[in-house]
Amino acid sequence: MQHPLTRRGLVAAGAGLAALPAARGRAQASPVIRLGVLSDFSGPYRDWSGPTTLACVQQAVEEMRQSQPGLRVEILQADHQNKTDVGVNTVRQWFDQRDVDAVVDCNNSAVGLAVAGIAREKNKVFLASGASTAALTGAQCTPNTVHWTYDTYMLAKATSQAMVRDGGESWFFITADYAFGHQIEREARQFIEQAGGKVLGAVRYPFPQTTDFGGLLLQAQASGAKVLGLANAGADTVNSVKQAQEFGLGRRGMRIALMLAYLTDIHTMGLQTAQGLRLTESFYWDLNDRTRAFWNRVKGKTGAFCPNQMNAGGYAATLHYLKACADMGAARAKESGRDTVARMKAMPTDDDCFGPGSIRVDGRKLHPAYLFEVKRPQESQAPFDYYRLVATTPPEQAFRPLSEGGCTLG
Incomplete structure (x- = not known):
């Protein structure tokens, strides 16, 4: 392009x-x-x-x-x-x-x-x-x-706590095997447990060599968890969601939490596939x-x-x-x-x-963090009109407190 x-x-x-x-x-x-x-x-x-x-x-x-x-x-x-x-x-x-x-x-x-x-x-x-x-x-x-x-703290906190509050108390993670995947899964586990939820299991896959998520999705389904946490990004997130739909995870009652996703991902998936997904972003063009x-x-x-x-x-x-x-x-x-x-x-x-x-x-x-829900196809009025704002987290609450990060500056 x-x-x-x-x-x-x-x-x-x-x-x-x-x-x-x-x-x-x-x-x-x-x-x-x-x-x-x-x-x-x-x-x-x-x-x-x-x-x-x-x-x-x-x-x-x-x-x-x-x-x-x-x-x-x-x-x-x-x-x-x-x-x-x-x-x-x-x-x-x-x-x-x-x-x-x-x-x-x-x-x-x-x-x-x-x-x-x-x-x-x-x-x-x-x-x-x-x-x-x-x-x-x-x-x-x-x-x-x-x-x-x-950052991983902001994304994990906003998305996982909202999902637990909404009834998603049991989780299974599919995690990309590199620094981002490891950390956001670790952060999300902490917030899930703080909110009263539990992680039933997780599986890691090699990045960027993996395109077939079928076996991983079957493991997630077999866990009996209510929420599938996708600790990945980019094309991996898109492929995971599309294949999860093909496997019928949603029809079997398993919801998907996108730990890191973008408007671009939703555009690639299409609203028919992505509708109802929730994700956290700090910018949206129509905000x-x-x-x-x-x-x-x-x-x-x-x-x-x-x-x-x-x-x-x-x-x-x-x-x-x-x-x-x-x-x-x-x-x-x-x-x-x-x-x-x-x-x-x-x-x-x-x-x-x-x-x-x-x-x-x-x-x-x-700056603030925004929890969005992806619109249904009939709700979208224009190209990239994909999000409905669900909640706003103010800056002082969105990111990890300075005292907890371990930074020695200042």
């Missing part, structure tokens, strides 16, 4: 990389701020992340150019292929050879944790909009990381006038997809980072990623995707 880029376009800058050049003829008044979008551009999360996140990051850059014409910005992109070594090698090359100042996205928790360590080592900035592990603001927090959008305004600005730039919360996080994190760079001066921002993140924390956040908010000392961006 081809995604339109900014008016100036992208110029190839090596295998797997591209750079967005500054406007020609612009006075070289300040050094160039370079952003590296590291995401999935070819694998199972491609349609959920890479190209659409890139388009949203470009939107943030365009808006900053309008308000701060003296701020010069370039964008590079690369595919981490969902492999930690690929992500690590790319980011080291960016920092050491390409003068990249900040890495955006990293929609893979294992890759994200590795990138956070490198950003700290090199004193650069990591803007995590796609990595979901709450360890980024817990035991592995760094003064160089800002964790936007969501309010500001979110609708953002969607109207990026229409035509994101290909066939409406931005999901991960893509919106890439936009918002980039916008706030560039505001901090403009506030402190590009030269100072390039000197120290740690100082730039400190400036980001000191400035209140405000954008059309998430509204007003703040960044906590541990790097956790705070």
Whole structure:
């Protein structure tokens, strides 16, 4: 799928990389701020992340150019292929050879944790909009990381507690065998038990090699659990739900809890398959006038997809980072990623995707979490009109308390 880029376009800058050049003829008044979008551009999360996140990051850059014409910005992109070594090698090359100042996205928790360590080592900035592990603001927090959008704690708490309150007291998990899957299952177990529920069993599968979930679904059904918790994401979530419907789990009384899912997933499943599912997100295009305004600005730039919360996080994190760079001066921002993140924390956040908010000392961006229910086909009035808002969790309750995370900052 081809995604339109900014008016100036992208110029190839090596295998797997591209750079967005500054406007020609612009006075070289300040050094160039370079952003590296590291995401999935070819694998199972491609349609959920890479190209659409890139388009949203470009939107943030365009808006900053309008308000701060003296701020010069370039964008590079690369595919981490969902492999930690690929992500690590790319980011080291960016920092050491390409003068990249900040890495955006990293929609893979294992890759994200590795990138956070490198950003700290090199004193650069990591803007995590796609990595979901709450360890980024817990035991592995760094003064160089800002964790936007969501994390495993938020997702597990909002979804699992709501399901238990609604009668889903017994659970069985199908879990992707990597950092995100392990952590969100662990977090969900804690909240299920706190709410009075019980986990009857779990099974892990190799990622990303698995496409047939039949045997796993049979194990879940045999457990007698009322809720199937899907501790996976992307194409795996879509395939799991579709195959669960084919196996008739819903007809047999088993409900499905999506521990991490996006509007893009629902679009791929179709409302006939996804209707009634509940999931937690921190952004939805039709939530309010500001979110609708953002969607109207990026229409035509994101290909066939409406931005999901991960893509919106890439936009918002980039916008706030560039505001901090403009506030402190590009030269100072390039000197120290740690100082730039400190400036980001000191400035209140405000954008059309998430509204007003703040960044906590541990790097956790705070904003509300929304529990949505997927509409029935006859309730949808337009493309991507998929959600009905069920509940809102305020920022101070949505994310793990600072005192419980184990972060040593501050």
